[in-house]
């Protein structure tokens with residue numbers, strides 16, 4: 204069948220600059236470039252280009268420009284280029300449209316409509332370069348009250364504190380499974396988390412044996428497929444996370460196609476090579492809050508009550524009520540993943556149309572837990588579109604204890620957000636299991652890039668805190684008075700629980 | 707309902723040591739307290755732990771990594787042996803939901819029936835249920851190399867047996883009443899989403915009772931030789947006649963594909 208799809212990108216090659224080194228030919232796993240010896244020229248099949256900019260970045264003479272195909276479809280606000288191209292694709296394949304990374308639709312990004320406060324005159328700001336500034340964060344249930352006892356003048360804490368995660372900075376790496384990303388990408392995340400004193404999350408793909416040594420900085424996920432979940436896995440983790448949902452695909456499960464189940468992946472997930480790894484939409488043992496409680500306590504029992512248990516849900520309309528149930532079911536940490544949360548593969552229609560922005564979900568959940576007087580019983584971690592230290596600060600002021608970053612972490616590793624992760628051909632060595640591609644990502648360099656990012660953000664967070672005259676992240680948590688909305692409706696302001704700028 | 711107090715079991719919450727065994731009277735104990743005691747006894751290295759008056763306590767056998775024998779007198783609660791890795795549990799009554807949930811190795815023998823999602827996500831070890839089980843037995847059971855879970859059900863099952871099944875072996879003997887030779891199973895949606903593993907049914911099902919990802923053929927003599935040792939093991943636990951059971955026809959249910967959703971997407 205003749206395809207009616209137009210190339211998404213055009214590849215312009217400056218023939219004068221091109222030295223025929225064929226770097227682009229070797230670098231592009233989508234086989235866009237080829238060298239013709241007879242004509243001594245490099246050509247491109249643009250229909251295959253995904254716009255990942257690997258070739259552009261590596262071309263030694265800057266001979267390449269990859270740009271959006273400017274061809275205009277007949278003007279129509281309804282039947283846009285994207286809509287038409289999707290329909291052509293489905294008419295040609297009969298398949299469900301797939302995509303990678305987070306929702307790219309222009310839903311409002313509330314972070315960009317919220318501004319931060321700073322001290323002027325009355326409450327002096329603090330300079331983090333000269334004065335101590337505390338970013339350390341503990342995640343886990345906090346007691347309703349502390350009972351201090353002691354004898355002969357020596358005080359001691361009598362309240363038993365349930366297990367906590369100790370973070371040197373309130374930023375962790377989101378759940379990304381080995382399978383969705385390469386071993387080298389996993390190792391980069393693990394090493395960076397260990398070095399920076401924070402945590403990364405295995406996602407639902409099990410934990411490679413070589414990475415067990417980073418267990419103290421690993422949150423091991425238990426998802427509906429229960430892949431790679433066994434006694435060692437539960438034991439090595441610093442915390443466990445029950446994955447109910449994911450912002451990129453609320454309400455549906457996942458399929459890791461058989462061709463991506465390599466020998467190593469098969470060993471880690473503990474399933475035969477080449478079979479589809481199906482993560483069903485629900486956990487078969489969870490149909491209610493009571494069932495969730497049963498799994499939370501099963502995990503606590505299996506790990507001798509030594510680890511906090513997190514429960515991750517996608518941000519949806521009634522997240523606040525669900526979160527309340529989750530806390531009552533015994534979750535120590537509630538992870539909320541907003542509509543902009545990333546994924547290795549999701550049906551496009553789900554990714555772009557299901558769920559709600561994380562800012563609104565966070566505000567609603569934090570409010571609800573406070574109203575019910577149970578906010579202390581669980582920490583809140585938010586994910587799904589945290590792009591900068593400013594987003595982190597705003598999230599914490601809105602009520603989060605910490606954030607998860609996924610896409611931002613992958614971008615630090617080289618990702619250019621081309622959204623083609625599901626093809627398994629990531630030219631940046633991230634979302635691939637092809638050894639030729641994955642060796643492009645050196646875990647040592649990857650870890651360095653990630654640690655640099657965390658250090659830079661942490662420093663920026665300190666600067667922002669200092670500017671507000673605050674010297675501990677603790678004092679910012681849920682401090683919505685330090686936030687103001689810009690250009691938001693009264694309803695949005697009410698949900699976010701903030702005032703408009705100027706008020 | 708009146709529960710007889712077993713005066714020989716000792717006071718609740720107290721270890722009683724008899725001939726290298728530990729006895730615990732679970733009466734009125736919270737599961738956490740009970741499991742702490744069981745774990746403590748297991749870590750001491752005792753060979754057998756006998757639990758008296760068990761009445762709905764959950765997660766028994768969970769979090770223990772030794773092949774200790776645990777004898778349960780009474781009805782254990784949900785998630786018996788969840789995430790279990792080694793213990794050998796015998797239950798003298800019925801069991802509830804989630805027996806062997808995500809179990810890795812060990813043995814569970816139930817002298818009665820069990821509830822829903824028996825052997826859910828189970829990856830290794832063996833489970834023998836004397837009578838029937840509830841819905842979704844063996845759901846998403848898997849196998850990997852030396853890990854090959856085995857579930858033998860003496861009675862019959864409710865719907866969705868082997869849903870999403872990805873590996874392992876399930877044998878359903880259909881022993882109802884006085885062990886009639888031909889059993890008509892009523893379960894529907896057997897093997898829906900199945901993409902690995904095998905189910906042997908002693909008796910018959912109609913095509914419409916199978917999920918669309920599953921197929922059934924009569925078991926060959928070779929197949930029967932393969933399952934015979936497990937049926938004999940079942941007979942050993944519960945005193946059935948293995949030769950007579952094996953004399954009947956079995957149906958073998960298997961996955962049509964290891965890639966049930968291979969063609970679903972537009973790449």
Ligand code: SF4
Nearest residue numbers: 231252253255256258
């Ligand atoms: S897919 Fe990436 S590497 Fe290949 S031509 Fe396009 S931008 Fe360059």
Ligand code: SF4
Nearest residue numbers: 618619621622624629
């Ligand atoms: S991980 Fe790779 S494939 Fe996925 S968006 Fe980033 S660059 Fe593209």
